[in-house]
Amino acid sequence: MALLTRALSARAGPSWRRAARASPGFQLPLLEPAAVTRALSRAMACRQEPQPQGPPPAAGAVASYDYLVIGGGSGGLASARRAAELGARAAVVESHKLGGTCVSTAVCSVRGRRFVSAFRSTACARSYGFPSCEGKFNWRVIKEKRDAYVSRLNTIYQNNLTKSHIEIIRGHAAFTSDPKPTIEVSGKKYTAPHILIATGGVPSIPHESQIPGASLGITSDGFFQLEELPSRSVIVGAGYIAVEIAGILSALGSKTSLMIRHDKVKEVKKTSSGLEVSMVTAVPGSLPVMTMIPDVDCLLWAIGRDPNSKGLSLDKLGIQTDDKGHIIVDEFQNTNVKGIYAVGDVCGKALLTPVAIAAGRKLAHRLFEHKEDSKLDYNNIPTVVFSHPPIGTVGLTEDEAIHKYGEENVKIYSTSFTPMYHAVTKRKTKCVMKMVCANKEEK
């Protein structure tokens, strides 16, 4: 009760939050004082729930938390931190660096778009009155900066977890056969009434048996490890990762080819002057022909991503996945096993950092604030492909709209223009916009 009084008088300041955490018996959510009473009685009710029965653990054998999060990436960290804010005792298991794919290998690691913006600027700068602006590119400089920035982010994430009193468990988690859902990391066992799987994904590489020499290529993970700008690049794939990386390499001066059908790559051989990539190409209307690109110093597979679910021993609990290994969840991120949830890339839907974060947080509110209907709306999620020029999109594609509403009920507004930036430059890029509207009200 003393805590409640303090909460009501002190308002939502940091000292209030610390006071709340200092008292282990209470779960005081971050609410306006008026709602604290309600929350407090709810929290007390939750606490009075009987603990799941089971054989008493051997001394120190199983550490128990309110919330166990497997995977310290965008989704996992966001969910753990929100749960901790709501009073849960949380732990995050991570076998690599904190921050996940977003930070280490993709999005946050100073996306190549920035390199190319700088490049484009120096090229256009002459038209804007900077006559002596000539630029040569040095890959090492940006790699060092990127690496330093990523390290900094890793540290920031670690500090964020420590500040929130979230335990970091280093190592690889796998489910055990214990009756209560339990994971084992480096020989130690951990359990919680709520366990979140947010292990993300990894880039796919074709099997050696499908394409001999496939392992001679790298993936987006390897792209950010490159020490030099490749002089001859072949990117295989047609998704945003393939397009973005091909765009960066090409703009920075690497002779780049984009191979859109990966099943047309037949073989990769290593020679003294680089890789030899053999493929079948077909000009529409002509017969397919075998071609070969020699002296490739960077072959990059960007043909999709596989969920990181294989090493989790999901079968021990019978957690269902689809045939690719994505964990199957309902709209509330529940798996088929009570108390086990999944968010983010491992579920295979809307592979985006903000989506994983939002879903992770909504889940935390549902589990620890008892907001029964807290879930993420997966409709109208905006996203951008950082190609050159970039594509920003939200809502249905034209095809999706026609499929949903029928062609007669879909109206498309579009425009195409040259941005004024190019009014004075030699190089011109068009800007194209399309708005897809449905029905009478032109929604």
Place this chain on the structure above:
Amino acid sequence: MAAMAVALRGLGGRFRWRTQAVAGGVRGAARGAAAGQRDYDLLVIGGGSGGLACAKEAAQLGRKVAVVDYVEPSPQGTRWGLGGTCVNVGCIPKKLMHQAALLGGLIQDAPHYGWEVAQPVPHDWRKMAEAVQNHVKSLNWGHRVQLQDRKVKYFNIKASFVDEHTVCGVAKGGKEILLSADHIIIATGGRPRYPTHIEGALEYGITSDDIFWLKESPGKTLVVGASYVALECAGFLTGIGLDTTVMIRSIPLRGFDQQMSSMVIEHMASHGTQFLRGCAPSRVRRLPDGHLQVTWEDCTTGKEDTGTFDTVLWAIGRVPDTRSLNLEKAGVDTSPDTQKILVDSREGTSVPHIYAIGDVVEGRPELTPTAIMAGRLLVQRLFGGSSDLMDYDNVPTTVFTPLEYGCVGLSEEEAVARHGQEHVEVYHAHYKPLEFTVAGRDASQCYVKMVCLREPPQLVLGLHFLGPNAGEVTQGFALGIKCGASYAQVMRTVGIHPTCSEEVVKLRISKRSGLDPTVTGCG
């Protein structure tokens, strides 16, 4: 005949009793402006953003339209073609020169990204000015062609009212022309104000009318004023490497959110622009070596000081272009304070068939998009059977200072004044654009705040964004606010990553909480 003509016109407005348009040439000055025998359905006075939009819209509805446009040369002798302020001496050249300045910054960043670019890279004013001026001229031409294509008659004459349906003007060569119309829209815009009470101001100073047309670099410049025009000009001059000082008498960006305005200035001050706050100029003299000597007074201490500059740019406000219109002959009322034309919510003046839009109107935003939209809606009401009025609420805008400021809706102080402090919740964040990290740029003023009602669902009253590409960031959110977005809805909107824009949908810390609003990490 007149009554029949009116009745016939009432039938969908497409029928015209005049048999054919006179090809080229002009209706004789001898023809009177008697009702039913007027030259045009619509006469638009002013070929700027608003005027051209009206003319083209009316022509598209099948009306007989004429546009008159005339540019009185600036005191320094600068003149320009069709298109108005925006095209010639406003938005367009301003944004291009702002872009030139931004490029200078990006060139400085480039080495951090691995580009081996020799620093410093000098800037050539002449090359930039020529490119900008050529683009503007192409737009002048484009507008002429558009009018021609839509069969809008264009006269390059300085018009003034003869009576409420007729204007007269003098064309090149001295020939006097009389034009009459059933409906008249005044869209003559405004011009920069000169502080004529300051000795030497008129002879030696220039304004935004001149800066974009200078053939030679303005050199060391003193910008007098605290308007967005002053700050934007000072901003790009600093950005291209010129020694620039801004003299502000009282507060920056009057009318804008003051917290944001002071951060705009802070950024400029820490990036090379010098500021003289609380000072007002009293005299401008030309020195024997050609430089300008400015004398000013510190308003608090009363102390006088002088400085030497190559250029003095007055940016102390704009005045409506109404003086030479002879509005009294038509009976159109203007504001006694500002001389701007008084209109109602239908853009109607004190005279039933005379309307006014754009910068020349009292109490309206001085923005191209509002003039264009108001103009089109007006024409749709006049000739298209519509009854839609222009909504001047929640008009988004952006100040293109070196660190751009985009906003839509109420400022924090306006919201508090309207609803009371206890009913307003402000969510805010200091963020760091990803692109600033590697280049080591100072992000101290990169800030966003959302002003909301406190009561659930917390209607968003205003959004303020300070950072790169503020215009691009703010535009989309303006739609949200127009649709009555609540903070709850903003919270449910997934962000696009990595962008600065997503910081808006990630706003969680309220000012009231006192918590540190600095963003860390990706979530």
